[in-house]
Amino acid sequence: MSQEFVDVRILDNFYQTSSFFPMPVLLVSTLNESGTTNLGPYSLCFPYLVVPGGESHAMVLIARSDSNTAQNIVRTKVCSLNFIPDKKKYMKNCVLLGYPGETTEEKMKNSIFTLRPSTRSGPPPEGLSKFPDIVNEAFQIFECTWDERHPLQPIPSSQSSHLVLSIDKIIMKNKWKDSLLKGKGFPRVPIDYGYRDNIQFWFTKHSKPYSLPVPSTKEAPVEVVQYACDRFDPDIKWEKAACAKIVKVPNIFLKRVIKGVVTAAKEEGITVITPEFMDKVQDKRSSEK
Numbered sequence: 001m002s003q004e005f006v007d008v009r010i011l012d013n014f015y016q017t018s019s020f021f022p023m024p025v026l027l028v029s030t031l032n033e034s035g036t037t038n039l040g041p042y043s044l045c046f047p048y049l050v051v052p053g054g055e056s057h058a059m060v061l062i063a064r065s066d067s068n069t070a071q072n073i074v075r076t077k078v079c080s081l082n083f084i085p086d087k088k089k090y091m092k093n094c095v096l097l098g099y100p101g102e103t104t105e106e107k108m109k110n111s112i113f114t115l116r117p118s119t120r121s122g123p124p125p126e127g128l129s130k131f132p133d134i135v136n137e138a139f140q141i142f143e144c145t146w147d148e149r150h151p152l153q154p155i156p157s158s159q160s161s162h163l164v165l166s167i168d169k170i171i172m173k174n175k176w177k178d179s180l181l182k183g184k185g186f187p188r189v190p191i192d193y194g195y196r197d198n199i200q201f202w203f204t205k206h207s208k209p210y211s212l213p214v215p216s217t218k219e220a221p222v223e224v225v226q227y228a229c230d231r232f233d234p235d236i237k238w239e240k241a242a243c244a245k246i247v248k249v250p251n252i253f254l255k256r257v258i259k260g261v262v263t264a265a266k267e268e269g270i271t272v273i274t275p276e277f278m279d280k281v282q283d284k285r286s287s288e289k
């Protein structure tokens with residue numbers, strides 16, 4: 001019986017009241033009217049615009065329209081998304097900072113987080129003396145601008161604003177950038193299960209991440225990849241061992257990967273793609289991350 005599916009009533013805030021839905025925890029920093037940095041804890045914040053090769057990288061934030069955060073973003077256009085590591089004292093302080101209805105002055109008295117100036121270059125938007133401060137305890141920060149090119153229509157019955165936040169800059173503690181480039185190691189990221197029972201917020205740590213290889217049954221035979229490589233551009237030849245480096249790339253992405261390598265080869269005046277050149281392109285990509 002316990003393995004049978006049963007209906008669950010879809011309540012308001014279904015993600016926390018009618019389901020188990022893991023969410024990130026971030027502190028959104030914004031500037032209030034007197035130019036002081038406000039920290040608001042938020043979980044409904046996810047990648048929204050993911051445009052290949054493109055100029056558009058954006059998050060969507062769902063925030064109560066009368067929150068300091070939503071009002072500050074709409075007025076100043078800028079904010080930072082500070083991803084804080086999982087420590088109980090940080091989560092405890094987030095719950096305190098998440099108490100609705102307090103002014104920036106009232107709530108920031110209770111903040112245990114250390115603010116420091118934004119790392120953005122260039123002048124802040126008109127009318128602002130600076131960008132919002134960032135949180136020193138964060139392991140990574142997205143510095144963002146509200147993107148009005150993608151306006152999400154306000155939903156009349158919703159008391160929330162759906163804000164598209166274009167990512168201007170990502171910064172990360174050096175240690176974690178190293179892990180990112182080596183593909184080894186993860187910060188301790190908190191997981192929020194929400195304000196489940198109208199009494200308490202629930203958080204958990206994630207366990208040690210593990211990797212799973214791309215199934216070898218999905219690998220394309222090297223001859224099939226070579227055929228796709230050879231016909232992409234008649235001026236560029238591919239060694240078989242170079243093609244072997246991309247047999248794990250899913251077919252739908254293969255053309256894009258080949259195009260990237262061919263573009264890099266042409267930039268360097270190379271006409272034969274070797275496995276060493278593939279490694280060089282890969283290394284360059286990693287160091288650009």
Ligand SMILES: Cc1cc2nc3c(=O)[nH]c(=O)nc-3n(C[C@H](O)[C@H](O)[C@H](O)COP(=O)(O)O)c2cc1C
Pocket residue numbers: 025038039040041042043044045062063064066067068069070094095096097098099100101102160192201
């Ligand atoms: C962990 C956590 C996550 C939260 N996530 C959200 C959210 O995604 N959207 C939202 O509107 N409120 C969320 N809240 C409630 C806000 O933090 C609360 O409305 C707070 O008053 C916002 O602060 P501000 O007015 O300074 O922006 C969350 C609270 C906590 C503690």
